[in-house]
Amino acid sequence: MQLAIEQAKQVRDDVPVGALVVKNGEIISTGFNTKEHDNDITSHSEIIALRKASQILGNWRLDGCDIYVTLEPCPMCAWAILQSRIKNIYFGSYDNNYGGFSVAHLDKLSESKPNIYGGICEQDCDNLINEFFKNLRK
Secondary structure (H helix, E strand, O other): OHHHHHHHOOOOOOOOOEEEEEEOOEEEEEEEOOHHHHOOOOOOHHHHHHHHHHHHHOOOOOOOEEEEEEEOOOHHHHHHHHHHOOOEEEEEEOOOOOOOOOOOOHHHOOOOOOEEEOOOOHHHHHHHHHHHHHHHHO
């Protein structure tokens, strides 16, 4: 999760969220939010990391891969993760408004049944997001 946090710290002008896809203990791809920079609603850290991993592995099916994300995936990203057949999902902060798993429960609608672990390094991840919104309000 620390490497996902490092990805989140690279974000400029957007909610600091970082993600990585891992297979057999090796980082396959990374991503961080670039929605504002790219002017693209789909430029979430998870989507970017999934796209890169699919290109590197030559397959949209990411069987045997895990994803680490600093913030619980939104419904768009959660569904993409479920469709990619990721094995384990690890996230830091819970998203009490738009969480794809804790609020929308998309995992209940999918035939894919990954293991989902939330609250990993939660305080560190919360601090990144809270600091971003604190500075935004100034």
